[in-house]
Amino acid sequence: xxxxxxxxxxxxxxxxxxxxxxxxxxxxxxxxxxxxxxxxxxxxxxxxxxxxxxxxxxxxxxxxxxxxxxxxxxxxxxxxxxxxxxxxxxxxxxxxxxxxxxxxxxxxxxxxxxxxxxxxxxxxxxxxxxxxxxxxxxxxxxxxxxxxxxxxxxxxxxxxxxxxxxxxxxxxxxxxxxxxxxxxxxxxxxxxxxxxxxxxxxxxxxxxxxxxxxxxxxxxxxxxxxxxxxxxxxxxxxxxxxxxxxxxxxxxxxxxxxxxxxxxxxxxxxx
Amino acid sequence: xxxxxxxxxxxxxxxxxxxxxxxxxxxxxxxxxxxxxxxxxxxxxxxxxxxxxxxxxxxxxxxxxxxxxxxxxxxxxxxxxxxxxxxxxxxxxxxxxxxxxxxxxxxxxxxxxxxxxxxxxxxxxxxxxxxxxxxxxxxxxxxxxxxxxxxxxxxxxxxxxxxxxxxxxxxxxxxxxxxxxxxxxxxxxxxxxxxxxxxxxxxxxxxxxxxxxxxxxxxxxxxxxxxxxxxxxxxxxxxxxxxxxxxxxxxxxxxxxxxxxxxxxxxxxxxxxxxxxxxxxxxxxxxxxxxxxxxxxxxxxxxxxxxxxxxxxxxxxxxxxxxxxxxxxxxxxxxxxxxxxxxxxxxxxxxxxxxxxxxxxxxxxxxxxxxxxxxxxxxxxxxxxxxxxxxxxxxxxxxxxxxxxxxxxxxxxxxxxxxxxxxxxxxxxxxxxxxxxxxxxxxxxxxxxxxxxxxxxxxxxxxxxxxxxxxxxxxxxxxxxxxxxxxxxxxxxxxxxxxxxxxxxxxxxxxxxxxxxxxxxxxxxxxx
Amino acid sequence: xxxxxxxxxxxxxxxxxxxxxxxxxxxxxxxxxxxxxxxxxxxxxxxxxxxxxxxxxxxxxxxxxxxxxxxxxxxxxxxxxxxxxxxxxxxxxxxxxxxxxxxxxxxxxxxxxxxxxxxxxxxxxxxxxxxxxxxxxxxxxxxxxxxxxxxxxxxxxxxxxxxxxxxxxxxxxxxxxxxxxxx
Numbered sequence: 001x002x003x004x005x006x007x008x009x010x011x012x013x014x015x016x017x018x019x020x021x022x023x024x025x026x027x028x029x030x031x032x033x034x035x036x037x038x039x040x041x042x043x044x045x046x047x048x049x050x051x052x053x054x055x056x057x058x059x060x061x062x063x064x065x066x067x068x069x070x071x072x073x074x075x076x077x078x079x080x081x082x083x084x085x086x087x088x089x090x091x092x093x094x095x096x097x098x099x100x101x102x103x104x105x106x107x108x109x110x111x112x113x114x115x116x117x118x119x120x121x122x123x124x125x126x127x128x129x130x131x132x133x134x135x136x137x138x139x140x141x142x143x144x145x146x147x148x149x150x151x152x153x154x155x156x157x158x159x160x161x162x163x164x165x166x167x168x169x170x171x172x173x174x175x176x177x178x179x180x181x182x183x184x185x186x187x188x189x190x191x192x193x194x195x196x197x198x199x200x201x202x203x204x205x206x207x208x209x210x211x212x213x214x215x216x217x218x219x220x221x222x223x224x225x226x227x228x229x230x231x232x233x234x235x236x237x238x239x240x241x242x243x244x245x246x247x248x249x250x251x252x253x254x255x256x257x258x259x260x261x262x263x264x265x266x267x268x269x270x271x
Numbered sequence: 272x273x274x275x276x277x278x279x280x281x282x283x284x285x286x287x288x289x290x291x292x293x294x295x296x297x298x299x300x301x302x303x304x305x306x307x308x309x310x311x312x313x314x315x316x317x318x319x320x321x322x323x324x325x326x327x328x329x330x331x332x333x334x335x336x337x338x339x340x341x342x343x344x345x346x347x348x349x350x351x352x353x354x355x356x357x358x359x360x361x362x363x364x365x366x367x368x369x370x371x372x373x374x375x376x377x378x379x380x381x382x383x384x385x386x387x388x389x390x391x392x393x394x395x396x397x398x399x400x401x402x403x404x405x406x407x408x409x410x411x412x413x414x415x416x417x418x419x420x421x422x423x424x425x426x427x428x429x430x431x432x433x434x435x436x437x438x439x440x441x442x443x444x445x446x447x448x449x450x451x452x453x454x455x456x457x458x459x460x461x462x463x464x465x466x467x468x469x470x471x472x473x474x475x476x477x478x479x480x481x482x483x484x485x486x487x488x489x490x491x492x493x494x495x496x497x498x499x500x501x502x503x504x505x506x507x508x509x510x511x512x513x514x515x516x517x518x519x520x521x522x523x524x525x526x527x528x529x530x531x532x533x534x535x536x537x538x539x540x541x542x543x544x545x546x547x548x549x550x551x552x553x554x555x556x557x558x559x560x561x562x563x564x565x566x567x568x569x570x571x572x573x574x575x576x577x578x579x580x581x582x583x584x585x586x587x588x589x590x591x592x593x594x595x596x597x598x599x600x601x602x603x604x605x606x607x608x609x610x611x612x613x614x615x616x617x618x619x620x621x622x623x624x625x626x627x628x629x630x631x632x633x634x635x636x637x638x639x640x641x642x643x644x645x646x647x648x649x650x651x652x653x654x655x656x657x658x659x660x661x662x663x664x665x666x667x668x669x670x671x672x673x674x675x676x677x678x679x680x681x682x683x684x685x686x687x688x689x690x691x692x693x694x695x696x697x698x699x700x701x702x703x704x705x706x707x708x709x710x711x712x713x714x715x716x717x718x719x720x721x722x723x724x725x726x727x728x729x730x731x732x733x734x735x736x737x738x739x740x741x742x743x744x745x746x747x748x749x750x751x752x753x754x755x756x757x758x759x760x761x762x763x764x765x766x767x768x769x770x771x772x773x774x775x776x777x778x779x780x781x782x783x784x785x786x787x788x789x790x791x792x793x794x795x796x797x798x799x
Numbered sequence: 800x801x802x803x804x805x806x807x808x809x810x811x812x813x814x815x816x817x818x819x820x821x822x823x824x825x826x827x828x829x830x831x832x833x834x835x836x837x838x839x840x841x842x843x844x845x846x847x848x849x850x851x852x853x854x855x856x857x858x859x860x861x862x863x864x865x866x867x868x869x870x871x872x873x874x875x876x877x878x879x880x881x882x883x884x885x886x887x888x889x890x891x892x893x894x895x896x897x898x899x900x901x902x903x904x905x906x907x908x909x910x911x912x913x914x915x916x917x918x919x920x921x922x923x924x925x926x927x928x929x930x931x932x933x934x935x936x937x938x939x940x941x942x943x944x945x946x947x948x949x950x951x952x953x954x955x956x957x958x959x960x961x962x963x964x965x966x967x968x969x970x971x972x973x974x975x976x977x978x979x980x981x982x
Contacts, residue, residue: 005505020535026608026715026719026731027418027718028715028718028719029718029719029720030720035504036647039647040647040648040650040651043346043647043648044642044648044718045619047641047645047648048642051638051641051642054638055634055635055638058605058606058634059631059634060607060611061613062627062630063479063618065312065609065612065613065614065615066612066617066619066627069548069612069613069614069615069616069617070616070617070619071549071616071617071618072618073632074616075551075615076616077548077614077615077616078614078615079548079550079551080553080614081550081551081552081553081554081555082553082555082556082557083554084555086610087603087606088827090603090606090900091599091601091602092597093858094598094602094698095599098351098595098596098598098599098641101595101641101645102591102592102595105591105646105647105648106591106676108590108646108647109584109587109588109591109646110584112646112647112650113583113587115918115919115963116960116961116962116963117962117963119964119965121868121963122674125872134870135868136552136867136868136870136885136886136887136965137885137963139869141885141886142885155334156334156335156727157334157335158334158335158336162333162334162730164730165729166333166729167728167730175628179915183963184963185868185918185967187870187872187876187916187967187969189742189872189874190420190424190874190875191420191424192418192420192421193516194579194654196722198651198720200648201650201651202650203579203650203651203654204579204581205343205579205580205581206507206812207508207515207580207581208420208513208514208574208874208969209508209509209514209874209914209916209969209971210513210514210515210581210969211870211915211917211918211965211967212580212918213918213919213965214580220561224554226720227720227725228722228724229343229577229579229653229655229722230418230654231413231414231418231421231654231723231724232421233344233412233424234340234341234344234412235340235420236340236369236384236724236725237340237346237722237724237725237726237727237728238340238727240511247543252462264382306824318891337829374845381809381812382815430839444820447816448812448813448816448817448820451812451816452809452812452813452816453810454803456808456809456812457809482816482819482820482823483823484823485820485823486820486821486822486823486826487823487824487826487827489824489827490824490825490827490828491827492825494827494828505831507972507974508914508961508969509874509914509971509973512916513834516830516831516834519828519830519834520827520834521828579918583920583921684891694930724828
């Protein structure tokens with residue numbers, strides 16, 4: 001028996017160590033950069049705590065029982081097999097907990113769906129395997145470009161050392177101004193793709209022949225990276241999304257630059 | 272794969288029947304067919320596991336080393352299909368074949384010949400699936416969910432997959448019809464519905480679910496086939512169809528399918544826990560109602576797989592609430608098991624260990640399920656490794672652990688021999704350790720932003736992927752130990768008494784000798 | 800309890816379950832029209848029919864402005880396709896005509912069919928199209944350019960919180976000799 005409890009102790013402490021690692025941001029959702037992402041982040045933390053409390057409660061009881069109510073300790077089995085009162089209690093309490101979980105989520109869902117009154121609209125088109133962007137409305141209207149993975153093939157084939165943004169870097173970033181409500185319209189050219197930027201809290205499938213929309217407002221200037229999140233064939237893992245958020249004045253400069261640049265590609269020319 | 276099935280035929284010894292391979296091809300005995308189902312599913316489990324190890328080997332380090340992206344996608348697709356349709360589902364049908372007649376006091380399944388067909392259909396289906404790797408263009412690579420238009424792009428491999436799914440569907444439907452009829456019409460006198468063992472109850476409900484949704488899957492893949500070859504436009508926007516409709520129909524099948532794979536394991540665990548607690552199951556009738564409500568709810572939650580496909584807010588909210596509601600009957604089950612153990616007189620043989628391991632890990636999977644049900648969070652974690660971790664917690668440490676529990680629990684009755692307890696326990700602890708090593712870290716990967724189904728990843732995901740891959744190889748090797756324990760038991764295990772588990776109360780232990788005779792309950796027992 | 804030799808009862812049960820299986824198979828197919836109906840009612844995908852004649856007089860909500868964005872895509876055919884204006888501001892109830900332009904960049908005749916899509920998706924319920932190039936297939940000779948109108952009105956019934964909408968078209972290639980879409 002001694003060796004068994006030693007094993008148990010070792011197991012429990014290993015588990016504790018394992019979960020204590022889960023403090024750094026590497027173990028959680030990325031730092032939120034928009035109101036919605038912040039909501040999601042906070043709700044996830046709350047839910048984790050609720051789950052942890054229930055987990056400790058249920059398995060506290062179960063493992064107490066496992067340790068104490070053993071045949072090897074000579075424990076004699078009781079013979080009860082139902083109790084309506086107890087069963088009603090443990091049906092009702094989870095319902096209440098679920099209501100408490102659903103309430104904030106409902107508010108966030110409604111906020112996420114509210115794509116009205118955007119300051120600007122950008123269309124993202126999924127291709128096998130890159131993204132196309134058209135600035136449809138707002139400052140920068142008419143800008144249009146493709147955005148492809150810029151990681152050199154040699155890095156993928158392990159012939160060159162991998163950079164910090166390996167597989168998360170593109171030739172042309174989507175540039176947007178900070179603090180403005182950006183509406184993203186999505187469609188796809190061939191198969192279903194999904195446009196996902198974790199730190200902005202947005203993910204939406206891009207479906208060929210149909211448009212869908214979503215929105216975000218970035219809180220801070222910065223570069224936010226994401227990836228295609230719907231299996232779209234061979235290079236599904238190689239079509240990242242990079243959003244660069246700029247101060248308004250910087251953004252205006254960028255727009256002017258784009259207008260001046262002669263090598264404006266048109267989205268509507270098919271190869 | 273034929274060679275692997277060949278292994279299945281080696282170990283039996285019955286005499287008053289055609290011998291050799293013909294015995295197995297022509298058999299209509301539920302025990303023979305159950306045995307074949309179990310060996311088949313184990314062979315498929317190893318096949319699917321090999322694919323999984325291929326995936327994990329590629330993901331061991333960033334960069335493309337072993338599998339090119341095309342092949343990688345074929346591996347993920349076939350891993351999913353083989354594990355779901357080839358390993359887990361047939362394994363449960365195998366248990367049903369062996370145990371349902373024994374537990375309700377019936378001489379055999381209701382339709383013995385159909386039973387034989389439903390098994391032998393599996394072989395061509397598995398052959399189609401596995402052989403599609405060697406086709407020009409390779410196997411299907413659109414994921415086990417084969418969403419169009421990606422799956423309309425694929426080559427001959429997709430057609431092979433569609434036919435395989437058709438055959439497997441037909442086999443499942445025949446199997447379920449058989450199980451329902453057996454349970455409803457062939458119970459021993461005195462065994463009312465509310466006296467049936469939980470395992471029989473869960474299978475009855477599962478079989479109804481199968482009959483409900485497998486035809487829908489057959490319809491879906493047929494539509495996909497006609498879209499691919501006969502110019503229909505069910506899922507093609509150009510012809511007035513809608514690819515999102517495929518997702519609706521697929522998940523109308525797909526979500527109940529998830530419960531098809533977990534309800535029988537609830538049943539197994541509900542047999543094992545009372546036996547080793549030496550105490551009756553707590554809240555039997557609430558267990559039955561909980562199982563039924565899970566099955567009913569499972570039919571109205573399908574769109575929670577599609578929160579990112581773009582759906583009106585009302586739709587998202589409805590499916591979110593319905594999904595969260597499933598946590599209630601599932602919670603009731605966990606509480607009932609805990610209450611069954613409470614003040615029991617427990618001992619911890621391998622089946623009990625796997626059952627407790629099942630509850631422990633399944634609850635973790637349940638929690639991540641509730642977290643995934645919350646639409647805003649799901650938007651973040653959908654199609655990431657978080658979801659991979661979630662459903663492996665419910666399918667591997669859920670279904671698979673329960674299958675192991677069942678195998679250790681009933682193998683003495685099936686073979687007349689005991690397995691090696693020490694090795695069984697080692698199998699449990701190794702499985703437990705490596706399983707968590709593999710899948711727990713995947714939660715972190717998903718939260719941090721690693722999408723699923725990608726062959727290569729950013730360096731920030733490197734350490735967890737390496738841990739996960741090491742765990743996966745450990746887990747895979749551990750299952751060879753299971754194979755060894757089973758073969759060792761069949762060949763040279765100690766003789767088992769009629770009732771090796773003193774807490775067991777169901778008919779197969781109380782009324783039948785060990786091993787169960789080839790023809791059992793030809794005169795039905797009378798249940799008090 | 801039923802006698803275990805009661806094969807008749809078993810066969811009856813099997814027949815019932817087979818019928819049920821068949822019903823569920825048909826149900827799978829029934830989901831297709833059901834889904835279309837559902838989308839029509841909720842206004843998700845009702846796409847290809849003119850709604851009312853131009854003569855219908857509508858009340859125009861002069862108080863309100865709605866920004867309408869126009870979007871164009873092609874899928875798998877060698878056409879250039881664009882709206883001649885990217886967006887416009889109109890009053891709900893006011894009828895407007897917008898021109899789109901398609902050019903066939905290839906050396907062969909190509910048949911295309913435009914599929915509309917809206918955002919928000921329920922816009923369909925409040926959008927009445929009188930004329931649209933999406934009602935029929937378009938046949939373009941090699942290097943032909945064509946301008947095509949869409950005439951529509953957004954009804955004043957559009958929920959008050961919606962002030963930006965998008966109307967999008969995607970051209971798909973139809974195989975030679977294919978008829979235009981059923982519906």
